[in-house]
Amino acid sequence: MLDLIRLAHVVTIAREGNYNAAAASIPLSQSTLTRSVQAVESQYGIQIFERGRFGARLTEEGADFVEMAEHVLRRSEADSDALAAFGRHGPRTVRFGMGSIAAALFLPRLLRQLDASVSGVRVVVESNDGLRALLRSGQIDFFLGGIPRESNGFAAAHHFLVSRVPGGDLCALVRPGHPLVDSRDRSALPAFPVAAGAFIRDLDIDRILPGIRTRGPALEMDNYDFLARLAGETDHVVIGSAFLPVIRPEFGLVRVPGSDIRELPLDWGLVRAAQRRSPEGALRVAQSLLSLVNESLVAQDPQP
Structure with a gap:
């Protein structure tokens, strides 16, 4: 059984750096806090902390465990908020998710166009893995994310309905004046750090852009507003949609000549659970989002 209170104890110790400070901040006696951590370590068969003069130092597997525990606690808090919102507003509150690039491209305009009959909106920007989990568990009504064009079995495998x-x-996207803008030498890409949404971990970047990761792992962040600012102030190369510079010109990004990843054509997929009826308000918002995506992509030409 998952014990969220004990997970919170572990996360607090990791944050405070020692048991005394953690016990004082909760508040809880140090002996009780120690027993709580020992119970977690026993349950999962790992050692989370090493104790000594230095305080409470995370072990290697403890650091990974704390990262997962923080994710579980954030998700639990979001679930609690969703239940509270349901109690206040009932099913008219529309809950949906978007992948990071989809949110950057379409969310600002969608929020301006939402039907006044929708009394509340909860939007989650997540990786596709996270969005699938949220949809399966019923925490969102639908999501919009990128789907590889050749993945014909995606819907059946997950029991989803997909509109593509x-x-x-x-x-590859960079700031104007970046050294890559005037270069058509694709082999120059590895000289610069790379940033992208979390989807990049699922791509074989070494194959489709050979050598691009020689500077180490890409910076992963599902927030293209921040990534655009990062690219505008540094030499980072952002991997994103070819439509970003034309649909969101305020980002100030330009395409690196010859960097299109044509080996990985994508569709936008509006995804719903096949075995669960969507609320009327969610269906209206989903249809508005599909229409907006179609209009945006037809109206804009991403070719340089």
């Missing part, structure tokens, strides 16, 4: 819109190519 051709999404164009991924490409």
